[in-house]
Amino acid sequence: MAALGANLAIAVSKFVAFAFSGSSSMLAEGVHSLADSGNQFLLLVGGKKAQRAATPQHPFGYGRERYIYAFLVSIVLFSVGGMFAIYEGYEKISHPHEVEHWYWPVGVLLFAIIAEGFSFRTAIKESNALRGGLSWAQFVRRAKAPELPVVLLEDFGALIGLVLALLGVGLALLTGNGVWDGIGTVCIGVLLVLIALVLAAETKSLLLGEAAGADVVQQIETAMVDGDTVTRVIHMRTLHLGPEELLVAAKIAVRHDNTATEIATAIDAAEARIRAAVPIARVIYLEPDIYSETEAARGADPEATPGGPTPHPAPGH
Template sequence: MSSDSSKKTIFAAMAANLAIAITKFIAAAITNSSAMISEGIHSVVDTGDQLLLLLGIRMSQKPADESHPFGYGQELYFWTLIVAILIFAIGGGMSIYEGITHLIKPSPLEDPMWNYIVLGIAIIFEGSSWTIALKEFLPTKGDQTFWQAIKNSKDPTVFTVLFEDSAAILGLIVALVGIFLGHVFNNVYFDGIASIIIGVILAVVAVLLATESKGLLVGESANPRIIADIRSLSKTEPGVQNVMRILTMQLGPQEILLNLEIQFARHLSGEEIALTVERLETRICQKHPEVKQIFIEAKSLVAIRKSN
């Protein structure tokens, strides 16, 4: 997925969250709703998170230099991890705190009409943002299950927004149910309970994002389908007897480091091996342009037999 597609998803989510945050806080001030305050905090955190993702995209596009010879692609994975931490600490933590405070010192709820209006508008905006993120994500899914596609995705920006928007929609529904039940049963505690549930939802989403970001940040391999394709492509190259080992590392959403250990036919001369390597590198880069760095270790049949 291109950085332009990722930015489109992020900008759509950021615009929706900023507008929603303002209306939520206005409604919370009018109605004294704890759940609405939690939802307002949630939207502010989401807006900040999208700014950090944009920063991550920009930092990851810095050219390679002496201190970072393979580039800065993993900057994006670092900032995605920071986003997960913020969702957990600020979004989840403050929502749970606000809910507990409301349970200890409940305040009467005012006319819920403003809450219903704001929540309804928020669901529409969040649904639109979620739809955009889903449309950007689905082409990368292929025949995989939804969760497999998330696990194998190397671009955290889209699935981060998708997770955030999913949590936002769930949170809005919880807030709507909590406020509704609080007024139907004239019980102020439903509002505080809804706020705590919203906090738990955010914490769960944060843990999922942190887990995925950590895998990418510590050196996750390329997509298994890409590895299998490189193996198949290498074996069809004339002069290649066998593919001993393939090592890959995801350096960024569209950057892969590849190390190939190839066993060449024994009759090949040094010049022929060099030409075979050159052809193989060209074929791999044409089929998978995301492979930016290729290192091929050549092993002949003679060397293999001597080692045995």
């Protein structure tokens, strides 16, 4: 919401500055801010749609809608922001003209830097509460919720773009050559294209389906084994159904002399321990089995081995 408010105000001011000055950097930056505003709106829509309850047709819910809308953001940023800026910069380099009423673009750029700085500061504050000891690059790569990484990259790119626009306008004013304004515009476009490609790569990975992080997997395994009825985890798979929804499927080893009632009770207890340790583990499927050294030697997932046993669901779980 902070980013949306800031970008709408900045977009209006940039278009006003373009109307008075004719600066192509201002036009490119105005379109950039307008695209960013649309992107924040898409993220809000995706977040709202992801809250819908599961249906028979979509039994695991709509959590991945957030990833779809985040991917749309990368497309908008690439096409509307990046490619338009590159085209506009090329036109300005081919047909340069002096920047008029220089105080408009300079004043708007300074205002925009302050507004984007506010938005960027808000995104940093919200991200610091989640990233722990991760570096910023690691946080962007590993975050399962797409909104904060998208806003962080957008605001970071916007601040750099504003500096480039300021340099382009400044050099055009100092030299009297409008080509510098066009060069600044092309640089803004290239920057936006690069950010869009990074966003597309990250959201594509989330759309394909990412497992839980290594630390979360370790917490689940620790909670699952009680050392009494559940003696070990034979193999396990996790999948993010959404940023706050995790599917856990595992084959667990139980003692050969346990009764069906004891095994069912042990599975219920294991599920409760997992949810207590990792609250986002919403969907859990545990299949009991007798641990076999031969089966373990085949690898982490014996059922994926050609000729291995046919997968089958655990009764009642």
